[in-house]
Amino acid sequence: MRARRCLGRWAVPVSASGLLGVAIVGSGGMAAARAEDLAACGGARLVVIAGRNQRTAAALARRFGVEHSRDALAAVRRGDVDAVMVTTHPDTHAAFGAAALAAGKHLFSESPLALTPLDAAQLLDLARAHGLVVRVGHTSPLRPAPRLIRAQVNALGGALHDTLVIQFPNDRRAGRGAGFVPSVSGHPVTYAVVLGLQVIHGRGPIVRIDAAAAVDGADGRHAEVEAPAAGAGLRPFERCAAVVTLQFQDGGLATIVYRRGFDGPSSAGRVVVCRRGEVRYQEGADHVRVVGPDGARALPVPAADPWAEELDEFLAAVGHGRPMSISAADAARVVALVDAARRAAERGPAAGPL
Numbered sequence: 001m002r003a004r005r006c007l008g009r010w011a012v013p014v015s016a017s018g019l020l021g022v023a024i025v026g027s028g029g030m031a032a033a034r035a036e037d038l039a040a041c042g043g044a045r046l047v048v049i050a051g052r053n054q055r056t057a058a059a060l061a062r063r064f065g066v067e068h069s070r071d072a073l074a075a076v077r078r079g080d081v082d083a084v085m086v087t088t089h090p091d092t093h094a095a096f097g098a099a100a101l102a103a104g105k106h107l108f109s110e111s112p113l114a115l116t117p118l119d120a121a122q123l124l125d126l127a128r129a130h131g132l133v134v135r136v137g138h139t140s141p142l143r144p145a146p147r148l149i150r151a152q153v154n155a156l157g158g159a160l161h162d163t164l165v166i167q168f169p170n171d172r173r174a175g176r177g178a179g180f181v182p183s184v185s186g187h188p189v190t191y192a193v194v195l196g197l198q199v200i201h202g203r204g205p206i207v208r209i210d211a212a213a214a215v216d217g218a219d220g221r222h223a224e225v226e227a228p229a230a231g232a233g234l235r236p237f238e239r240c241a242a243v244v245t246l247q248f249q250d251g252g253l254a255t256i257v258y259r260r261g262f263d264g265p266s267s268a269g270r271v272v273v274c275r276r277g278e279v280r281y282q283e284g285a286d287h288v289r290v291v292g293p294d295g296a297r298a299l300p301v302p303a304a305d306p307w308a309e310e311l312d313e314f315l316a317a318v319g320h321g322r323p324m325s326i327s328a329a330d331a332a333r334v335v336a337l338v339d340a341a342r343r344a345a346e347r348g349p350a351a352g353p354l
């Protein structure tokens with residue numbers, strides 16, 4: 001377990017212990033990761049794990065010496081809970097987030113904040129009305145390689161074309177589950193935008209968005225990609241490829257490619273063609289390659305813990321009202337971008353076969 005500094009020193013009333021009491025909803029991979037970070041953080045205290053899966057919830061609660069509950073709504077309303085971390089699948093982020101905020105608790109939600117812009121707007125309204133902090137775990141822009149790339153791209157005059165390919169190796173074997181079910185995790189473009197936030201963050205307004213998704217059905221047939229809202233109505237898939245193209249007000253383009261369900265190694269990475277050079281990164285490499293007016297360099301990717309950083313930022317925002325690198329409005333913008341990309345993907349090509 002990592003021991004580290006914690007920024008929280010509460011300017012708001014907190015439970016009797018003087019520590020920010022936290023409930024985690026969900027008991028899967030991110031619940032465990034967030035619980036570890038909370039345990040390493042001196043300013044907050046995990047109080048309860050609430051989940052529908054009593055086996056994993058009990059095991060996680062036992063590991064951290066806290067209570068577990070089947071009743072998430074009762075857990076978030078507890079008097080000793082000041083903040084709620086929602087670590088469930090995307091289809092329930094909005095409902096659990098709203099329950100937390102309505103109960104007067106600060107919210108840390110896994111990404112995305114919601115699956116529809118209406119739900120996202122309602123969450124922001126609730127937070128505003130109750131004076132509460134909303135943080136979404138949009139980790140990709142905080143990871144050290146994207147940060148280093150951002151700095152290098154700026155030094156090279158900005159991006160003309162930023163190409164990001166997202167594909168996890170051996171995803172066919174390892175990736176079964178909610179991520180392959182659009183009614184749970186949203187239209188395939190959702191994760192192109194969410195994981196592609198590293199190319200959008202800090203880049204200014206977007207003036208045009210286009211998208212397309214190819215989905216291969218669980219029964220081997222081509223799955224339907226029309227969906228009335230978010231991912232509802234889409235069948236689970238075996239493999240998908242989603243492409244989202246963005247044009248920024250600064251004139252530059254970005255292409256985000258997201259592939260899920262493919263076996264073998266991946267070709268994930270990033271190539272940014274800049275005004276005065278180029279930045280390249282192969283996912284997982286320990287360096288970023290920069291070609292500029294002075295020649296080529298390999299810059300080492302520094303070590304960092306972005307999950308701990310986003311927790312620290314959340315605690316400092318709750319404790320001191322300190323601005324966060326990803327605001328609630330930024331998180332709502334991601335939901336709006338996902339919605340725009342989904343609508344673009346559903347619109348289909350402008351003309352027939354060419």
Ligand SMILES: NC(=O)c1ccc[n+]([C@@H]2O[C@H](COP(=O)([O-])OP(=O)(O)OC[C@H]3O[C@@H](n4cnc5c(N)ncnc54)[C@H](OP(=O)(O)O)[C@@H]3O)[C@@H](O)[C@H]2O)c1
Nearest residue numbers: 026027028029030051052053087088089090110111137139
């Ligand atoms: N920030 C990051 O870097 C990062 C990385 C990975 C994932 N994520 C995000 O984190 C979220 C969770 O991902 P994960 O990998 O942790 O998934 P996971 O391992 O499948 O865990 C999800 C948990 O939520 C529970 N759950 C789902 N629906 C629920 C409901 N209606 N009521 C109560 N509990 C419910 C699941 O219970 P069951 O066991 O019954 O299914 C499971 O315990 C996703 O939104 C994902 O996008 C973020």
